[in-house]
Amino acid sequence: MQLLRAAPALTLLILLGPVAAGLMGTLAPAFGVLPALGGTTPGLAPLRTLLAWPGLTEAVGLSISTGIAATILSLGVVTLFTAGWYGTRPMRWLTRLLAPLLAIPHAAAAFGLAFLVAPSGWLARVFSPWATGWDRPPDLLIVQDPLGLTMIAGLVVKEIPFLMLMTLAALPQAHPEKRLTIARALGHGRVSGWLKAVFPAVYTQIRLPVYAVLAYSLTVVDVAIILGPNTPPPLAVQVVRWMSDPDLSMRFPASAGAMLQLVLVLGALGLWRLGEHMIARLARPWAEAGPQHLPMRGAGLALAALGAGTVLAGLGVLGLWSVAGFWPFPDALPRSTEMAGWVRHGAALGTAAWETLRIATAATGAALGMALACLEAEHRFGLTPGTRSLWVLYLPLLIPQVAFLPGLQTLALITGAPEGGMVVLGHLVFVLPYVFLTLAAPWRAWDTRHATVAAALGAGPWRVFWTVRLPMLASPVLTAGAVGLAVSVGQYLPTLLIGGGRIQTLTTEAVALASGGDRRVIGVTALAQTALAVGGFALALAIPRLMWRNRRGLRGGR
Amino acid sequence: MRLTFLIAALFALPLRADPDPTDWTAVLEDARGQTVYWHAWGGATATNDFIRWVAQQVDDRFGVRLTHVKLADTADAVSRVIAEKNAGKTDGGAVDLIWINGANFAAMKENGLLYGPWAEDLPNRRYVDITDRATTHDFTVPTEGYESPWAKAQVVFYHDTARLPAPPVSMPALLNWARQTPGRFTYPQPPDFLGTTFLKQALYELTPDPAALQSAAGENYDTATAPLWAFLDDLTPHLWRQGRAYPQTGPRQLQLMADGEIDLAISFSPGEASTAIASGQLPDTVRTFVLERGTIGNASFVAIPFNASAKAGAMVVADFLLSPMAQAHAQDPVVLGYGTVLALDKLPAPDRARFTALELGIATLPPEALGPTLPEPHPSWTTRIEQDWARRFGG
Numbered sequence: 008m009q010l011l012r013a014a015p016a017l018t019l020l021i022l023l024g025p026v027a028a029g030l031m032g033t034l035a036p037a038f039g040v041l042p043a044l045g046g047t048t049p050g051l052a053p054l055r056t057l058l059a060w061p062g063l064t065e066a067v068g069l070s071i072s073t074g075i076a077a078t079i080l081s082l083g084v085v086t087l088f089t090a091g092w093y094g095t096r097p098m099r100w101l102t103r104l105l106a107p108l109l110a111i112p113h114a115a116a117a118f119g120l121a122f123l124v125a126p127s128g129w130l131a132r133v134f135s136p137w138a139t140g141w142d143r144p145p146d147l148l149i150v151q152d153p154l155g156l157t158m159i160a161g162l163v164v165k166e167i168p169f170l171m172l173m174t175l176a177a178l179p180q181a182h183p184e185k186r187l188t189i190a191r192a193l194g195h196g197r198v199s200g201w202l203k204a205v206f207p208a209v210y211t212q213i214r215l216p217v218y219a220v221l222a223y224s225l226t227v228v229d230v231a232i233i234l235g236p237n238t239p240p241p242l243a244v245q246v247v248r249w250m251s252d253p254d255l256s257m258r259f260p261a262s263a264g265a266m267l268q269l270v271l272v273l274g275a276l277g278l279w280r281l282g283e284h285m286i287a288r289l290a291r292p293w294a295e296a297g298p299q300h301l302p303m304r305g306a307g308l309a310l311a312a313l314g315a316g317t318v319l320a321g322l323g324v325l326g327l328w329s330v331a332g333f334w335p336f337p338d339a340l341p342r343s344t345e346m347a348g349w350v351r352h353g354a355a356l357g358t359a360a361w362e363t364l365r366i367a368t369a370a371t372g373a374a375l376g377m378a379l380a381c382l383e384a385e386h387r388f389g390l391t392p393g394t395r396s397l398w399v400l401y402l403p404l405l406i407p408q409v410a411f412l413p414g415l416q417t418l419a420l421i422t423g424a425p426e427g428g429m430v431v432l433g434h435l436v437f438v439l440p441y442v443f444l445t446l447a448a449p450w451r452a453w454d455t456r457h458a459t460v461a462a463a464l465g466a467g468p469w470r471v472f473w474t475v476r477l478p479m480l481a482s483p484v485l486t487a488g489a490v491g492l493a494v495s496v497g498q499y500l501p502t503l504l505i506g507g508g509r510i511q512t513l514t515t516e517a518v519a520l521a522s523g524g525d526r527r528v529i530g531v532t533a534l535a536q537t538a539l540a541v542g543g544f545a546l547a548l549a550i551p552r553l554m555w556r557n558r559r560g561l562r563g564g565r
Numbered sequence: 566m567r568l569t570f571l572i573a574a575l576f577a578l579p580l581r582a583d584p585d586p587t588d589w590t591a592v593l594e595d596a597r598g599q600t601v602y603w604h605a606w607g608g609a610t611a612t613n614d615f616i617r618w619v620a621q622q623v624d625d626r627f628g629v630r631l632t633h634v635k636l637a638d639t640a641d642a643v644s645r646v647i648a649e650k651n652a653g654k655t656d657g658g659a660v661d662l663i664w665i666n667g668a669n670f671a672a673m674k675e676n677g678l679l680y681g682p683w684a685e686d687l688p689n690r691r692y693v694d695i696t697d698r699a700t701t702h703d704f705t706v707p708t709e710g711y712e713s714p715w716a717k718a719q720v721v722f723y724h725d726t727a728r729l730p731a732p733p734v735s736m737p738a739l740l741n742w743a744r745q746t747p748g749r750f751t752y753p754q755p756p757d758f759l760g761t762t763f764l765k766q767a768l769y770e771l772t773p774d775p776a777a778l779q780s781a782a783g784e785n786y787d788t789a790t791a792p793l794w795a796f797l798d799d800l801t802p803h804l805w806r807q808g809r810a811y812p813q814t815g816p817r818q819l820q821l822m823a824d825g826e827i828d829l830a831i832s833f834s835p836g837e838a839s840t841a842i843a844s845g846q847l848p849d850t851v852r853t854f855v856l857e858r859g860t861i862g863n864a865s866f867v868a869i870p871f872n873a874s875a876k877a878g879a880m881v882v883a884d885f886l887l888s889p890m891a892q893a894h895a896q897d898p899v900v901l902g903y904g905t906v907l908a909l910d911k912l913p914a915p916d917r918a919r920f921t922a923l924e925l926g927i928a929t930l931p932p933e934a935l936g937p938t939l940p941e942p943h944p945s946w947t948t949r950i951e952q953d954w955a956r957r958f959g960g
Contacts, residue, residue, distance in 0.1 A: 041647075041651070042651060043647045043648075043650035043651040043676070044647065044676055045676070061955075061956055062955070062959070125824075126826065127821075127824035127825060127826050143728075143825055144824060144825055144826050146747070146748030146749075146805060146806060146807075146826075148806045148807075148809055148810055150810075151806075151810035152810075153809060232813055236810065237754060237810060237811065237813060237959075238754070238809065238810065238811070238958065238959050239959060248756070250640065250644070251638050251640030251641075252640070252756065253640070253643075253666075253667075253668030253669040253671070253672050254668065254672060254948065255643070255647070255672045255673075255676060258647075331845070332845045333845040333846075333848065334845075335823070335824075335825060335848060336824050336825040336826075345845070347844075351610065412644075413644060413647070413648050413651075416644075416645070416648040417648045417651045417652045418652075420648060420649055420651075420652035420654050421652045421653070499637075500641070503634075503636070503641055504641065504644060504645055504648070507602075507645055507658075507659025507660070508602050508604055508632075508634030508642075508645075508659055508660070509602070509659065511634075511635075515635065516607075516635060518637050519606075519607030519608065519635030519636055519637050520607055520608065520610075520613075520635065521608070521637075522606070522607065522608035522636075522637035522638070522814075522816070523607075523608030523609050523610070523816050524608065524814060524815075524816025524817050524819065524820055525610070525816065525820075525844070525846060526820065527844075527845075527846075528610065
């Protein structure tokens with residue numbers, strides 16, 4: 008009991024160190040302090056170097072425009088699709104595809120998309136030369152376009168499944184049937200009834216995940232390098248370029264850039280928050296304007312299907328590449344197939360997969376335990392301010408990893424703890440915020456009258472927790488676990504830098520191998536990474552369905 | 566009780582001193598049983614296989630366990646060493662050996678992040694062709710025993726004979742060809758290593774006084790580089806995507822070649838085209854060529870960080886990399902196709918025979934056809950042209 012009461016404080020204590028170290032490790036060099044490289048006196052020189060970079064305005068503009076556009080589009084598609092198709096067969100079909108859609112790593116999805124739409128890509132190959140007349144790829148700027156449109160598309164197709172999953176986990180607490188029945192009774196159409204009566208309740212619960220999508224889209228590096236413009240690139244990519252410049256003095260402006268990136272994300276979040284208020288205000292007359300029909304059902308389904316289809320087709324062509332022999336333009340299929348890529352890399356990836364799972368399970372287990380303890384403490388002891396202060400834990404998501412990690416790494420080195428444990432802690436820093444933001448809102452939205460009823464029937468607080476609340480919230484808990492697992496599996500830099508190369512996971516292997524750019528290798532590693540993360544999501548989606556075979560009222564989203 | 570035991574055990578341990586490379590027997594003894602973590606780029610299957618082979622050899626011969634820490638970027642290993650120095654970790658570091666190139670070496674040496682000197686005391690050093698500046702100077706920075714060479718590279722270009730039978734062999738010819746067939750050439754975006762190399766290669770050919778590139782860039786910078794910028798201003802509109810986008814890395818450029826988007830590409834490895842043909846990445850109609858006025862050559866090195874845990878083991882690996890056996894294996898186009906850093910006339914006859922027996926790959930030029938090697942310019946030129954390029958073309 009005492010321990011539970013202290014859970015928020017303990018969580019903060021365990022993670023404040025790493026987060027503060029990461030932040031300090033970014034902040035100090037941003038103001039010129041990094042003793043190992045001879046920086047001992049604080050000053051504004053790094054900031055001046057940053058401001059003198061001619062590409063700065065354009066890079067900042069690109070970060071903001073691509074980040075905000077990607078977030079609006081993915082939220083829009085998910086909302087429109089759920090509104091139009093909730094409880095229907097197409098929705099059930101697409102829900103079944105969620106696990107692989109979520110499990111494929113962002114970079115792999117980006118590679119897949121690039122190979123679909125590039126002038127030498129698969130779509131062009133299917134229609135060439137018979138329809139297009141191209142026997143050589145045309146010189147068209149599609150991938151890496153200056154406005155970042157392809158990059159936005161690459162982000163949107165991966166964020167749709169994430170927000171969809173969050174929506175599914177949140178729906179049971181929003182009681183969509185009841186709300187929709189009333190809206191329909193008042194004469195509203197399906198889409199407009201959903202938007203007016205159900206969406207506000209869902210949005211409150213998925214607000215944090217939406218913020219996470221916004222922060223992610225603003226700081227993303229791998230997708231931006233593959234699909235985004237590079238003359239200049241978005242700010243986060245430039246920070247990475249400076250960090251990896253052989254000229255070590257560039258690490259100072261890199262850190263200044265990372266701080267600017269943090270300010271940028273906070274600004275964008277503020278802007279988004281402002282947008283929420285404005286929409287709430289402006290939409291009120293519309294919501295009160297009486298029955299309406301929005302003819303947008305078709306669009307919702309088409310866009311969701313297009314998004315899912317793109318990712319799956321990308322995964323398909325990567326799978327094809329993983330067994331391809333020589334495959335020139337404009338052949339739609341490889342001339343020969345071979346298993347060489349799988350034979351060569353399969354064994355090494357297989358060994359590394361176990362290590363990956365061990366770390367991911369430890370980090371996710373710890374994160375789930377902490378998040379549940381904090382939320383339950385908040386519920387039982389009314390420790391709202393205690394848990395609210397945990398926003399600090401979201402900081403690691405707001406700063407480019409490459410700038411955040413050196414400080415974290417230095418802390419790990421100073422403590423001298425064994426690498427394995429430190430790597431798990433390093434993962435935890437990035438896993439916990441995702442677990443928390445996935446779980447918090449549905450957990451808080453749970454109707455506490457259930458607890459009252461259970462207590463009236465003689466159940467103590469722990470029995471209520473284990474036999475009523477946890478089972479009723481199984482869907483969000485498992486979803487949070489699956490997201491945590493996927494986040495951990497995807498960590499490259501924390502594993503490499505904190506582990507010092509002693510800890511080799513599927514992802515450290517995969518990222519290093521894929522840096523050679525051979526599509527066969529990228530295909531093999533992408534499928535291996537997807538396979539590892541898909542299990543978690545499949546279980547998170549299937550277990551509640553099995554548990555609630557005979558509890559219709561709990562099935563919510565399905 | 567346990568504490569006393571622990572203290573006693575601590576005193577019983579010999580104080581770990583750095584190994585003395587001139588006492589090679591002691592180094593070998595020290596190295597036996599050590600695990601060496603070699604941080605090296607992991608993006609090339611051929612290199613990964615070669616390092617695996619080296620690991621097998623040093624284990625069999627010297628009892629040294631070698632682990633390849635595959636990196637996506639050498640800078641990650643540098644980051645690790647910096648963080649260790651920041652944390653005051655002056656021994657027991659995680660990185661024992663780094664595959665390193667010029668600019669990273671210069672920066673690590675300058676910031677006191679490297680152990681040494683040791684490289685000139687390695688037993689196999691006697692075979693190294695030290696008359697070749699590329700083995701003693703890394704981008705004009707004297708290596709002074711802080712790193713040991715293990716492979717030589719030279720700029721080559723490769724072209725698809727099916728689409729471009731007669732490639733341009735000078736920069737003006739390249740410009741002319743690009744004007745006639747726009748959109749079929751590009752280079753990796755500087756500061757990518759290979760992209761910057763293309764700029765330096767063009768600078769060599771176009772600058773009025775190439776010898777000036779061997780000393781630091783000063784007052785003469787504007788005059789020396791003016792023809793380069795004029796050339797690039799003319800060339801850029803005729804590049805792939807009109808120069809509005811560039812491949813981000815060498816491998817992405819190779820992929821463009823494989824996809825038929827471009828017709829010729831730059832490479833720093835004379836054997837790359839053959840290796841890529843063998844792995845199905847490039848069509849077998851690809852061939853290698855060099856520019857008529859010579860191309861830039863340099864060497865790849867290995868260095869040991871100041872706080873490495875297994876310095877003796879790392880030296881043993883570096884020495885094995887210099888052995889005629891390892892050098893001939895690396896030069897085999899089926900394996901790596903890297904040029905040797907050894908002087909063949911210094912080798913005993915049986916060892917020399919290992920090299921003459923090698924069969925070159927289908928697209929690899931024989932050493933005598935590689936033409937004259939130009940030394941790397943002083944690093945100050947690299948830094949300044951990278952900055953200027955970014956300002957003019959990189960946004």
